[in-house]
Amino acid sequence: xxxxVLILDRVDSLFLERLPQMAFDVExxxxxxxxxxxxxxxxxxxxxxxxxxxxxxxxxxxxxxFIARVGAGLENIDLDAAAAQSITVLSAPExxxxxxxxxxxxxxxxxxxxxxxxxxxxxxxxxxxxENRGYELKGKVVGLVGYGNTGSxxxxxxRGMECQVLAYDKYKKGFSSPQxxxxxxxxxxxxADVISFHLPQTSETDHLFNxxxxxxxxxxxxxxxxxxxxxxxxxxxxxxxxxxxxxxxxLDVLEFEKSSFENxxxxxxxxxxxxxxxxxxxVLSPHIAGWTFESRLRMxxxxxxxxxxxxxx
Numbered sequence: 001x002x003x004x005v006l007i008l009d010r011v012d013s014l015f016l017e018r019l020p021q022m023a024f025d026v027e028x029x030x031x032x033x034x035x036x037x038x039x040x041x042x043x044x045x046x047x048x049x050x051x052x053x054x055x056x057x058x059x060x061x062x063x064x065x066f067i068a069r070v071g072a073g074l075e076n077i078d079l080d081a082a083a084a085q086s087i088t089v090l091s092a093p094e095x096x097x098x099x100x101x102x103x104x105x106x107x108x109x110x111x112x113x114x115x116x117x118x119x120x121x122x123x124x125x126x127x128x129x130x131e132n133r134g135y136e137l138k139g140k141v142v143g144l145v146g147y148g149n150t151g152s153x154x155x156x157x158x159r160g161m162e163c164q165v166l167a168y169d170k171y172k173k174g175f176s177s178p179q180x181x182x183x184x185x186x187x188x189x190x191x192a193d194v195i196s197f198h199l200p201q202t203s204e205t206d207h208l209f210n211x212x213x214x215x216x217x218x219x220x221x222x223x224x225x226x227x228x229x230x231x232x233x234x235x236x237x238x239x240x241x242x243x244x245x246x247x248x249x250x251l252d253v254l255e256f257e258k259s260s261f262e263n264x265x266x267x268x269x270x271x272x273x274x275x276x277x278x279x280x281x282x283v284l285s286p287h288i289a290g291w292t293f294e295s296r297l298r299m300x301x302x303x304x305x306x307x308x309x310x311x312x313x
Contacts, residue, residue, distance in 0.1 A: 003043035003063075008032075009050045011070050012300035019304070022311055039064070044307065046070065055081035066090055066310055068303045072097075072149065072290065073228065075201040090306045093149040095299030096290030101153030103289040104196060104226050105161075107250035111222065111283045112137060138162040143192030145208075147172055147180070150226065150290075151198035155180045166191060189217045196224035197231050211236040214245055222248045226289040229255040234272040241281055248281045252289040 002025040007015060010030055019026050024044065029037060034051055039060035045067045047053070053067065058081040065087065067077060072093035082089050110116055113134035121128055142158055144151045144167040152175075155165050159179045168185045169175070176182040188195070195217070199205045209223070210233040223246050225232050234255055240246040256264045256273055264273075276282050 004041055005044035005046060006037070006042045007046045009046075009048035009070070011046060011048065012296050014297065014300040014304060015046055019307075022308055044068065046303075049076055052076045053082075054078050058082055058085050058087065061085055061087060066307060068307055070299050070303060073200055075228070088310055090303055090310070092299040092302040092306075095302045096292075096295035097149035097153040099292040099295040100150040100198075100226050100289045101155075101157045102292075103252060103285070104150075104154045104224050104250070105157045107226075107252070107283050107285065108194065108222070108224060109137065111248045111250055114280075116283060117280050140164070140193040141166060141191045142194040142196065143167070143183075143188040144180070144196050144198055145169075145185070145188070146198035146227070147175055147182075148198060151196075152180075154196060154198065186216075189213075191219070192217070192221055193219060194222045194224065197227045199227050199231055201228035201230050206230050207233040207236075209233060209237070211239070214240045217245075220245055220247050222246070222250070224250040226250075226252040229253040229257050234270075234276070238272045238275045241275070241279065248283075249276075250283045251276065252285045253287050254284075257287060 002023050005019055005024045005026050007026060007028045008030070016026055034057060039057055040062045042061070043063050043065050045053070045064060047067070048070050053076065055078045058078060064085065066089070067082060067087055068090045069077065070092065072091055074089060074091055077089055079089060114132045118132040121132070138161060140163045142163050142165050144155060144165065147167040147169040151167060151169070155167065156179060158165050165180045166183045166188050167175070167180045168183055168188045173182070197209065199208070205228070208231050214236060223237065232251070232255060237246060237249060241249065254264065254273070254276070256270065258264070276284065
């Protein structure tokens with residue numbers, strides 16, 4: 001009898017094609033609730049973010065050998081509980097890093113050049129040229145907080161823009177190269193015209209970007225967050241935007257998102273969210289920075305290679 005793999009979210013069809021070739025039987029459960037799943041029946045699990053995999057679930061996974069998360073972040077999986085069950089947790093940050101880097105650059109250029117505002121005005125019959133004068137990225141200092149997969153990918157995109165790229169990473173050292181200079185966080189705060197976050201969601205990064213962080217920056221600056229919404233204290237950001245300490249923000253993620261990332265939680269009455277939705281100083285997108293057609297296929301391929309290696313080791 002083949003071992004069984006449960007797929008919880010709609011993922012690329014490559015999983016349905018290649019998992020059976022590895023002698024796995026595939027079962028799809030896109031709408032099934034956790035309490036309706038016989039977790040002990042499965043040897044593997046493939047998911048995105050629809051359902052948190054907590055200790056109570058993992059204790060039922062008596063046969064499970066791997067969990068494959070189609071994405072980069074693992075905050076919805078209890079990693080300690082998985083390790084206690086000898087379950088290997090796989091992810092594919094290599095698969096969507098290019099997509100995140102491209103979107104971060106695109107959002108920044110849209111903000112610098114007032115493209116969303118100008119587009120809307122032209123459609124409304126307004127032809128305002130001086131009012132929509134923008135800024136060039138050339139000569140600016142871009143500071144990256146976090147230099148893993150997405151941070152390094154964004155740095156590559158910036159290489160041709162003739163700007164200076166500084167990066168700080170608490171857990172990574174010795175990564176200076178022609179495209180980036182490794183610096184302390186204090187220096188990054190002193191020199192950056194743009195600050196971009198590339199960090200996982202952890203207790204350590206929760207509201208890392210707060211009033212204290214903002215006030216410790218020497219320059220007025222632009223913010224980019226394509227990582228996790230919880231990194232940015234929205235109340236502190238809105239205050240800084242109103243004071244022009246933060247000159248503008250590119251936000252692909254919001255702290256008001258549900259844990260599944262599928263929509264915003266019932267927080268529409270929050271004045272901070274209302275400000276972001278109405279502000280011309282903010283460019284927003286619905287957590288899609290790593291969500292391209294190419295990255296969907298690439299992440300599937302990477303994870304399948306990891307599953308195959310695990311299966312035959």
